[in-house]
Amino acid sequence: MSLRIALLGLLCGKGPASGYDLTKSFERSLNHVWQAGHTQIYPELVKMTSDGLVTVESEGARGRKIYSVTPEGRRVLHEWLVGHSPSLTVRSDTGLQAFLLPLLDRDEAIAVVQRIRDCHAERLAALDFQPRGVLGRYALALGVGQIRSVLEWADETIADLQRS
Amino acid sequence: MSLRIALLGLLCGKGPASGYDLTKSFERSLNHVWQAGHTQIYPELVKMTSDGLVTVESEGARGRKIYSVTPEGRRVLHEWLVGHSPSLTVRSDTGLQAFLLPLLDRDEAIAVVQRIRDCHAERLAALDFQPRGVLGRYALALGVGQIRSVLEWADETIADLQRS
């Protein structure tokens, strides 16, 4: 369900675009928040067309189809944005590793936390190079905060494990 | 892939258990980190049995089957814990809402962020009542940190929106 919201959001924010453009937009601006490849995007655009959320505005070279949002699409997007509550389901592989840390001996556990730390530090560095337009300002701040909090947890946890 | 890790982890940490027990364990101790219902757990245990990761130790009343971890299961769990790097794919509906905030007018945006804040405050309160055994200490700290960082972001964002 959220994939179509993301697509509607990009089309509303950046104007009409092709499936290819949207795939690139996902990679560039949205990928720290939601991910989808072209194999998911193309069929979804077709479904969204038959659901009346977008229309093919024009067909250009190389079979390129330019989609734009319909009033109904705008309505659906607005309704979701204003009405959606954070989903309760969480699936965090890092959280799972943290959960199971007590099954490891001290040095192994420290090494695991250290790697989690390194990976997140790398991601934080990558985020800073993210281009940002009208959209994405707030999401960037949220993402940075989330990653920083993992780094803090990692530092505290390593210190805690070293004391034991 | 991680579902079996979670199941192996619970079986290693808490000893042999039935599918039903594992389902309850998920609800009680693991649900802020990973989620799965019995409809996913029962078939997965069957697959894990045929893959040699767990065995049916005994069959009790009401067709209750007690699973325990095989040496191979222990090996697979250990390998994952020590070798797994955080996955790069992220899908956060809250992040998506944050990303698209600029599409809303000021007051709507503030209301959305306020609701995100409220939901996370509620989750934080729920986490404090989570029972914790040997496992889960570190995951709890991680979860609390994550949620706190959302609350901070929400406060800053609301202030920012109000200034505009």
Add this chain to the structure above:
DNA sequence: GACTGATATGTAAGTCGTTACATGTCAAAT
């Protein structure tokens, strides 16, 4: 003129996860 690489769009098979349906046991209370 042939090759290469970026552009551009799609299908198919398989895995993972959700929702709805279906069944049966056992203990305790009424």
Add this chain to the structure above:
DNA sequence: ATTTGACATGTAACGACTTACATATCAGTC
């Protein structure tokens, strides 16, 4: 005796997502 509620296990259909495969255009260069 029967009803209720917790215990206990499953299947089936569907939707979301991934990976691998397949194809074709166009611009630039060798």
